[in-house]
Amino acid sequence: LFIVVVAVNSTLLTINAGDYIFYTDWAWTSYTVFSISQTLMLIVGATYYLTFTGVPGTATYYALIMTVYTWIAKGAWFALGYPYDFIVTPVWLPSAMLLDLVYWATKKNKHSLILFGGVLVGMSLPLFNMVNLITVADPLETAFKYPRPTLPPYMTPIEHQVGKFYNSPVALGAGAGAVLACTFAALGCKLNT
Numbered sequence: 001l002f003i004v005v006v007a008v009n010s011t012l013l014t015i016n017a018g019d020y021i022f023y024t025d026w027a028w029t030s031y032t033v034f035s036i037s038q039t040l041m042l043i044v045g046a047t048y049y050l051t052f053t054g055v056p057g058t059a060t061y062y063a064l065i066m067t068v069y070t071w072i073a074k075g076a077w078f079a080l081g082y083p084y085d086f087i088v089t090p091v092w093l094p095s096a097m098l099l100d101l102v103y104w105a106t107k108k109n110k111h112s113l114i115l116f117g118g119v120l121v122g123m124s125l126p127l128f129n130m131v132n133l134i135t136v137a138d139p140l141e142t143a144f145k146y147p148r149p150t151l152p153p154y155m156t157p158i159e160h161q162v163g164k165f166y167n168s169p170v171a172l173g174a175g176a177g178a179v180l181a182c183t184f185a186a187l188g189c190k191l192n193t
Contacts, residue, residue, distance in 0.1 A: 035126035035173035036180065042066070042092050043121045043181045046099055047113065047188025056104035063096035091128045095121045110189050118182030126173030 045066075046059035067090040098120040099113070106112035 031129070032126070032169040032173045032176075035129045035169070036177050038092070038129065039095070039122050039125040039173075039177040039181050040184045042095060042125065043099070043118060044184040044188045046096050046121075047117070047185045048191045050099065050103055050113070051110060051189050051192050054108060056100045056108075059096040059099040059103070060093060063090070063092035066092050091125065091131065094128050095125045098124055114182055114185040114189060118185040119178045121185075122177030122179065122181030123174040126170045126177055129173075130170055 042063060046062045049062050050056070050059045052058075099117045102117040102120060103109075103113050106116070
C-alpha cells in the first residue's frame with residue numbers, strides 16, 4: 001500500500017510534464033526541462049523502493065504504477081476534451097528496468113546503484129521521452145484547436161524556441177539528467193537510513 005501511495009504522488013508531480021500547451025509555447029526548451037523533471041521523480045522514488053525492499057524489479061514495479069496512474073489521469077483529461085497526445089507511452093519503464101539491472105548486476109551495491117544507475121536513467125529517459133514527442137499532434141494545430149488566451153505576458157515566448165541548444169534537446173536533457181539523477185539516486189538511498 002505504501003509503495004502505491006508514493007507512486008501516485010510521484011505521478012501527480014509528473015502528470016503535467018508534457019503539458020501540450022506549454023510544449024506548444026516553448027517547444028524544445030520545455031521538452032528538455034520536462035525530461036529532467038521526469039528523470040528525477042522516477043529515480044528518487046524507484047531508488048528508495050529498490051533499496052527499501054532490496055529486491056531487483058521493484059523499480060520497474062514503481063514505474064509501472066506511475067504509468068498506469070498517468071494513463072488513468074490522462075484518460076480523465078481526454079474525457080474532458082483535452083488532447084491525449086503527450087504522455088501515452090510508458091517512458092519510465094525502460095529506464096526503471098536499467099536501474100533494476102544495475103542493482104542486480106552489482107549484487108545490490110548501493111554506490112554502484114547511485115553512480116551507474118543514476119547515469120543510465122539520466123541518459124536514457126530523455127531518449128525514451130522522444131517517443132512521446134513523435135506522438136504529439138502538430139503543435140500549431142493544437143494551439144489553434146485549444147487556445148489559451150489567458151497566457152500571461154511573462155510566459156509569452158519572444159521567439160520560437162525550436163532549434164535552440166544546438167538542435168539537441170535529448171543531448172541536453174541526457175547530460176543534465178545524468179548528473180542530477182546521481183544526486184537524486186543518492187537521496188533515494190539516504191531516505192532509507
